Amino acid sequence: MGPSPGQDADDALYERLRTYAGCPAADAAHGRDPVNAPMIRHWCEALGHPVPPDGSAPATMLQVWTMAGLARDGERASGAPTGQGGRAGPYVELLAELDGAGCTAVVATDCEQEYVRPLHPGDEITFDAVIESVSPRKRTKLGTGYFVTTRMDVRVGAALAGTHRFRILKYRPKPTGPAAGQGAHRGGARRPRPVVNRDNAGFWEGVARHQLLFQRCAACATPRFPWLPGCNTCGSSEWRAVAASGRGTVYSYVVMHHPPFPAFDPPYAVALVELDEGVRIISNVTGVRHDQVRVGMPVELEFLRVDDDLELPVFRGRA
Structure with missing residues (x-):
């Protein structure tokens, strides 16, 4: 027996996808903001580490200065430099190809970083990124799809500060809802699966x-x-x-209003909870309204069944 029509279509898709390897993912883009002390302090406080003595950014913040925020592709703040945080055309086209093939879901799978020199407040960064590879079609627990790997070089002036290699899986989500044996939420959408x-x-x-x-x-x-x-x-x-005992307090929190995402009902509170044992974990706060969550609020662990095959640790607040 020869290959099925579906396999022929997947093979033809991969032949198109692989041609994007070596194409730019971002070209001469500028960081949205200079390296700055407040962001360094917020990062260090969230992780529970002191700010480096010389005030430099922790090396693992490398990607922070390249992120474009919630602006859609092609949008940029008034007065921002041309190319700021923008994706290059080939990368947008590649994602559109995958979306058109039904690979509409995405999950970040892993990243690698190399650090060449520290970044200091006031540094203006630029970055170039290239599509390193697109994998053949892969079957995963999440669904069938393609791994896309990009490499980004981050610079201050002409000097290389570090390299960030990032890999995502664009995949066809499995059927959801009661008919597929999964708990449904908001029209059949379900929570993303943990990696x-x-x-x-x-x-x-x-x-x-x-x-x-x-x-x-x-x-x-x-x-x-x-x-x-x-x-x-x-x-x-x-x-x-x-x-862990399951007891802790809210160390910090945000209330999510935007962007809306299937299987979630904004507004809802996401907290950084400091457990009595001294470690911190990010999770949802339940049992109180989102506008009642406060720093220092005592919370206690409970387990929330999200659907038929996923249960998550969350924290019940006491207003």
């Missing part, structure tokens, strides 16, 4: 047992969350999983 990998699988196994697990370094006893393969205090790769 489970070898580094965080233990956390999700704990959630299935109604436990909120964090890691404690076996060498220096530093607790950490989210799950990581090594301790960022001493570098040890040895650790043990510890069940």
